[in-house]
Amino acid sequence: MLDVTHIEYTPRTSPLLAGEHAIHGAVAADSIDAWVAGHYGQPNQEQRALANGQAVVDLSHYGIVTITGADRLNLLHTLTTQNFQGLISPIDTEALFLDLRGRIEIAVKAHDDGETTYLITEPTMNASLVDWLTRMQFAARVEITDRTGELALLGATDEIPGLDTPVWVDPWPGIVAGGYAYTPDPADHPAVHENYAWRLYILDADALVETVTNLPDGFRLAGTMASEALRIAAGRPRQLVDTDDRSIPHELDWLRTAVHLDKGCYKGQETVARVHNLGHPPRRLVGLLIDGSVHGLPEAGADIILRPETADPETMAAARSIGTLKSVAMHHEMGAIGTAIIRRNTDPEAQLIIRETPPEDAEDTAPNFTAASQEILTSPAAGKVVGRVQGLKDLRRR
Numbered sequence: 479m480l481d482v483t484h485i486e487y488t489p490r491t492s493p494l495l496a497g498e499h500a501i502h503g504a505v506a507a508d509s510i511d512a513w514v515a516g517h518y519g520q521p522n523q524e525q526r527a528l529a530n531g532q533a534v535v536d537l538s539h540y541g542i543v544t545i546t547g548a549d550r551l552n553l554l555h556t557l558t559t560q561n562f563q564g565l566i567s568p569i570d571t572e573a574l575f576l577d578l579r580g581r582i583e584i585a586v587k588a589h590d591d592g593e594t595t596y597l598i599t600e601p602t603m604n605a606s607l608v609d610w611l612t613r614m615q616f617a618a619r620v621e622i623t624d625r626t627g628e629l630a631l632l633g634a635t636d637e638i639p640g641l642d643t644p645v646w647v648d649p650w651p652g653i654v655a656g657g658y659a660y661t662p663d664p665a666d667h668p669a670v671h672e673n674y675a676w677r678l679y680i681l682d683a684d685a686l687v688e689t690v691t692n693l694p695d696g697f698r699l700a701g702t703m704a705s706e707a708l709r710i711a712a713g714r715p716r717q718l719v720d721t722d723d724r725s726i727p728h729e730l731d732w733l734r735t736a737v738h739l740d741k742g743c744y745k746g747q748e749t750v751a752r753v754h755n756l757g758h759p760p761r762r763l764v765g766l767l768i769d770g771s772v773h774g775l776p777e778a779g780a781d782i783i784l785r786p787e788t789a790d791p792e793t794m795a796a797a798r799s800i801g802t803l804k805s806v807a808m809h810h811e812m813g814a815i816g817t818a819i820i821r822r823n824t825d826p827e828a829q830l831i832i833r834e835t836p837p838e839d840a841e842d843t844a845p846n847f848t849a850a851s852q853e854i855l856t857s858p859a860a861g862k863v864v865g866r867v868q869g870l871k872d873l874r875r876r
Contacts, residue, residue, distance in 0.1 A: 484602075484603070484606050485609055486602070486605075487541075487602045487603075487604060487605040487606075488602070489513045489539035489540075489541075489601045489626070489627075490513065490538075490539070490627050491513045491514075491539075492513060492514045492515070492538045492539060492630075492686075493686065494514070494515060494536050494538075494686070494687070494690060495513070495514055495515050495536075499687045501515065503518045503519030503520075504517075504518050504519075504701075505519070507701065507703065509778075510600065510601055510602075511601070511702040511706075513538075513539035513601065514536045514537065514701070514702060515536060515699075515701040515702070516701045516702050516703045517700075517701035517703045517704070518699050518700070518701055521701065521704065521808075522810050524698070524699070524700035524701060524703070524704045525700065525703070527697075527698050527700060528634075528700040528704045528705065529635065529708060530635075531634070531636030532696050532698065533634070533697060533698050533699065533700035533704065534633065534634045534679075534697060534699060535632065535633040535634070535700050535701065535702060535704065535705045536630075536631075536632065536690070536699065536701075537630075537631040537632065537633050537678065537702075537705075538630035538683060538686060539601045540598055540599065540600065540601055540626075541598065541600065541604025541605075541607065541624075541626045542597070542598055542599075542604065542624075542625045542626050542628075543586075543597040543607050543611070543623065543624050543625065544594050544595065544597070544623050544625050545594070545595045545597065545611070545620050545621070545622050545623075546593065546594050546595075546620065546621045546623075547618070547619045547620035547621050548619045548620075549618040549619045549620050550590075550594075550595045550620050551563065551565065551590065551595065552618065553615070553620055554573065554588065554595065555741070556614075556743070557575060557610075557611075557614055557744060558573035558574060558575055558586075558744060559573055559576065559736060559737040559738065559744060559746070559747075559750065560572070560574075560588070560736060560737070560738050561655070561656055561738040561741045562588075565590075567590050567591055567592035568589065568590065569588065569589065569595075570588075570589055570647045570648075570649065571588050571654065571735075572585065572588060572649065572735055572736045573736055574727060574732070574736050574737065575607075575745075576726075576727075576745055576746025576747075576749070576750070577745065577746060578746060579746065579749055580726050580727075580747075580748070580749025581725060581746070581749075582717065582721055582726065582732075583606075584606060584607050584717070585600065585717040585721075585736065586598060586599055587599075587646050587678065588646075589644055589645070589646040596629075596644060596646070596680055598631065598646060598678060598680075600717045600718045600719075601718075602718075603718070604624055604626045605624065608622060608623075608624045627683060628682070628683055629680055629681065629682060630680075630682070631679065631680060631681075632678070632679040632681065632686075632690075633676065633677070633679075633705055634676075634677055635677075635708070636675065636677075638679060638693075638694065638697070640694060641679055643679050643680055643681045645678065645679050645680065646678040646680070647676075647677045648675070648676035648714075649735045650676070650712070650714050650735050651669035651670060651674065651712065651713070651714075651734065652734070654734070654735050655738070656737070656738030656739050656740045656741065657733055657734045657735060657737060657738065657739070658734065658737075658739055658754070658863070659733070660728060660731040660734070660856045660857055660860035661731060661854065661856070661857060662857045662859075664734075667713065668711065668853060668855070669712035672708070672711050674708065674711075674712035676708075676714075703807065703808075706805065706807050707810070707815070708809075710765075710806075710807050710815050710816060710817055711807075711809050711812060713731070713763070713765055713817070713853075713855040715730035715731070715732055715763060715817075719778075719804060719805055720763060720817055720819070722802075724761075725819075726749060726750075726753065726759060727750065728750075728753050728754065728860060729759040729761045729762055729819065729822075729856060730763045730855075731855055731860075733754070739751075739754065753861050754861060755862070755864040756861075756862060756864065757861055757862060758822055758859075758860060758861035758862055759822055759856070759861055760822055761801070761819050761821060761822055762819070762820060762821075762856035762858060763817055763818075763819055763855045764817065764818050764820055764824075764852050764853065764854065764855055764856070765815065765817055765852070765853030765854070765855050766803075766806075766816040766817065766818055766830070766832075766850040766851070766853070767812070767813075767814075767815060767850060767851045767853060768806070768813070768815060768816055768832070768848060768849075769814070769848050769850065775807075775808060776803060776816070776834050776846070777803075777806070777834055778804060778805060778806055778816075779802060779803060780803040780832050780833060780834040781799040781801075781802065781803075781832070781834075782800055782801035782818050782820055782830050782831070782850075783798070783830070783833050784800060784828050785829040785830065785831050785849070789831075791844065791845070791847070794831055794833060794845070794847055795833070795844075795845050797831075797833070800820050800821045800824055800830075801819050801820030801821060801824075802818060803817075803818050803832055804816070804817045804818055805817040816832075816850070817855070818830070818850075822858055824858070826852055826854055828852070829849060829851060830849070830850045830851070830852060831848070831849060831850070832847070832850055833845050834846040834847075834848075
């Protein structure tokens, strides 16, 4: 089988950030979201409005691929972790494309309206998705089109009155048919406490400026700093942010919404089944409550270490890393928060330290240390649902 290779693609900068329609006060986001606004001058107010269902976020840099034709759902059923057969439109779900070792290659949010399936990817991933689908199309009666740049997205936590467009409704943190929760108590998930809800409105890119200009009374624009803070607080995994080239779905509690455990015959299925039934994922996603007494937020990519008994700078600098800081944000109520991928068997009660190593050309090359406490997102006991068959030694003796 062919492997997906990431094809370089640069999203178009949003007209709300650059050009004649740029919003006054708009500040570009960092890294993966750099093509849209991180905020519009009032990040805290924007986040509160978004949390209260009174704001929208420009996400026009995301990839959007459409599939039409009679075999579109069958094609996705064959290639992904999700069940697409026997579903009645409208369909709102998500799915993963895995490699042969079960590692995540492409994550998609899927909306089907009965005629067209819209596949929403992280920025830069749309070209790889189109390439892979085209290679695997064979005789399937489908038409695959990359509509990134032609279509745009607006994110919101509630319905936007008067906006009649296709909309993807996030199933998180629910446990969809065929899914499985890796939290200790599915009813005690951070997203439940945060009343997390998320939807993506799909519209023509040419209508983006007019739509934002004519938002209903009481609505405002918010930047990705706001949407990221709400996502992190809800423990919602995001590809290219919380994942790396070794990530498997189990580590991120992604089996609850993106994997159907009762279907098979897709690439990576063996790893999904083996880890779920007989083993444990090597790592787990953890939420972080970060010490807010320090100036600024730590940078994503920093090492995570266990707080040593002797917490002096030399000992902490030499401590072995147990993971990596993945996401970080300032929440309007919780303060500094983040997510990290750490070793699965790390004590859930252990205090963690975020260790940032300055670049070699910095004047001060001493590491920076920030304390953080854990919030369990993926249980240390995750996996090994069936367990190994007992009594084989006795059978062999007979």
